[in-house]
Amino acid sequence: MIRAALMSLVLGGTANAAPEDEIQPVGIVAALTQEVVEIRSNFTGADFLVYGAVTGLEEGDDIVVVVRGPQEDLRVMRKIRTLGIWINRAPITFEDIYGYYAVASTRSLSQFATFSSLRREAIGMEHLRLSAPAHEREETRFGVGGVVVTELGGEIVDYRRAVVRNRARDGLYVESPGGVEILDGGLFRADVRLPPVTPVGEYALDIYLFRDGVPIASRRTTLEVRKAGLEQALYDFAHDHAPLYGMIAVIIALLAGWSAAEIFRRR
Amino acid sequence: MDIYLPIAEVSVNIFLILGLGLAVGFLSGMFGVGGGFLMTPILIFIGIPPPVAVATQTNQIVASSASGAIAHFRRKSLDLKMGLYLLAGGVVGSVGGVWLFSFLQATGQINLVISLCYVGFLGIIGGLMFVESATALWRRYRQGKAGITPRPRRRRRGLIDALPFKVRFPVSGLYISLIPVIGIGALVGLLAALMGVGGGFVMVPAMIYILRMPTSVVIGTSLFQILFVTALTTFLQAAQNQTVDLVLAALLIVGGVIGAQFGARAGQRIRAEELRAALALMVLAVCLKLAFDLVSDPVDMFELMETAGRSAS
Known part of the structure; x- marks a missing residue:
């Protein structure tokens, strides 16, 4: 510690000697205003704030906040007009698609990040990973074995856009360039909105620090969305004791119908 | 005030659902129909997933048919033997239907099949009812002018009488x-x-x-069969597909039973032909709306479907 301080003093004394050594180590700390979102009977979506600080933030650095919801298989079907009516055809099942996906950044992604780094980290709507194992095969190309080739070819772009467009309509996929605000002293904040149809499960929040087009640091925190109270109890009951749930549903209806008949007969 | 539906996994306005339940209940009480054919499409229009809308509405019909069936049971205005045979058929249909429902859900065609069934049945029934009631209205109008008494309808023997396995139904x-x-x-x-x-x-x-059953026992017998078939269907949908939403069902039941009682009173003051013509027009309107949605350009050329139910926590 003391030696490092001395070193920097000494080095700093020799003017413009080695500016690299003056770079502070970069680090990110982040927190959420809410770590658990509970879905109760009055749930109409949730808003929360991601905030934190970046040490060693320099002019021209950019911050990206990515929220990834629980993954699930998704089937996408194309509507084709047959005999005048629209029918779902050509089903393709994509595995492990995020149920929620939000990207907030200080500027629009293409302004500061390279294509390959976005693709590698799967940041941005254009870079969502879509894998349909039923339509993929492994090939040897240029002498390299195990290269995954999709049979969908260019169509995969249509399917990706379809997933993003449909999910965006429900507020499940959100891209907000300028959504991350950098305050003084390396502090940052970003607003995240979960819509009413938010899926339950574990959410991962990744905060990336981009410099010269590539992420140089990242930090992950998690968020849990769960049903709570009566909603949770009913959902669990419906799934764990399905026949009993069905019987109770019928009995409630019978009682309601019977009591209505009784009440109105006496009047 | 919004309320989150635990099985449908969407938020809906509580007063909207109660209001719809009241309105459809009123109409069903007035016309003596269950109202499911109106409520299910409306639930789908406001964003309830079709499988949940269908299964939950079945639960509501259990309640609305129960009060009616009890009244007919007391008055003995039903053919119990006929009801039991109808019910036997109903059990087969219901079990097969719930299975078919699961299969169609797995292949992604359930929404299309629901819509096609609605367009087909509502179109035929609405059309027939409208023609029939319009003819009746026209005849009454002519009668009023010329004073002709309508000829009583002659009973013809048809294909039905040629079929085997005959059984006697004394009540009918x-x-x-x-x-x-x-x-x-x-x-x-x-x-x-x-x-x-x-x-x-x-x-x-x-x-x-x-079947040419006497009109006096038709309503009671049909309510008897509907009560048991919908009760069984609700149970099977809940047990097999987990698509019955108790919160939504409770809201629909409350609105429906109250609305039905007022509707029944209002219905007594209107003449039958006008009532049937109005109902026919309503059926045709729902049919046209659904048919239009089938042929008009969709909002999106792609449709997403979660393959398994959303993972529980």
Whole structure:
């Protein structure tokens, strides 16, 4: 510690000697205003704030906040007009698609990040990973074995856009360039909105620090969305004791119908 | 005030659902129909997933048909033997329908099939009812002018009488084959599972025109069959597909039973032909809206479907 301080003093004394050594180590700390979102009977979506600080933030650095919801298989079907009516055809099942996906950044992604780094980290709507194992095969190309080739070819772009467009309509996929605000002293904040149809499960929040087009640091925190109270109890009951749930549903209806008949007969 | 539905996994306005329940309940009480054929499409229009809308509406029909069935049971205005045979068919239809529902859900065609069933059945029934009631209205108008008494309808013997397995139904005064009885029951059970309707709008005309049951026991018998078929369908949908939403069902039941009682009183003050013509127009309107949605350009050329139910925590 003391030696490092001395070193920097000494080095700093020799003017413009080695500016690299003056770079502070970069680090990110982040927190959420809410770590658990509970879905109760009055749930109409949730808003929360991601905030934190970046040490060693320099002019021209950019911050990206990515929220990834629980993954699930998704089937996408194309509507084709047959005999005048629209029918779902050509089903393709994509595995492990995020149920929620939000990207907030200080500027629009293409302004500061390279294509390959976005693709590698799967940041941005254009870079969502879509894998349909039923339509993929492994090939040897240029002498390299195990290269995954999709049979969908260019169509995969249509399917990706379809997933993003449909999910965006429900507020499940959100891209907000300028959504991350950098305050003084390396502090940052970003607003995240979960819509009413938010899926339950574990959410991962990744905060990336981009410099010269590539992420140089990242930090992950998690968020849990769960049903709570009566909603949770009913959902669990419906799934764990399905026949009993069905019987109770019928009995409630019978009682309601019977009591209505009784009440109105006496009047 | 919004309320989150735990099975449908969407938020809906509580007053909107209660209001819709009241309005549809009022109409169903007035016209003596279950109202499922109106409520299920409306629930789908406001964003309830079709499988949940269909299964939950079946649960609501259990409540609305229960109060009616009890009244008819007390008055003994039903043919219990006929009801039991219809019910036997209904059980087959319901079990098959719930299975078919799961299969169609797995292949991504359930929404299309629900819509096609609605367009087909509502179109036929609405059209027939409208023609029939319009003719009746026209005849009454002519009668008023010329004073002609209508000729009583002659009973003709048809294909139904040629079928085997005949059974005597003393209450209805019929001696007919079981094949059409079981067949009608099964069709109604299938419709309950696929469309979330009681099926009264199919069964009542079928009983009158195909089985030629006396009108006095038609409503009671159909309510008896609907009550048990919808109860079974609700149970099966909950047990197999987990698509019955108790919160939504409770809201629909409350609105529905209250609305139905007021509707029934209002209905007594309106003449039958006008009532039927109005109902026919309403059925045709729902049919046209659904048909338009099938042929008009969709909002999106792609449709996303979660393959398994959303993972529970």
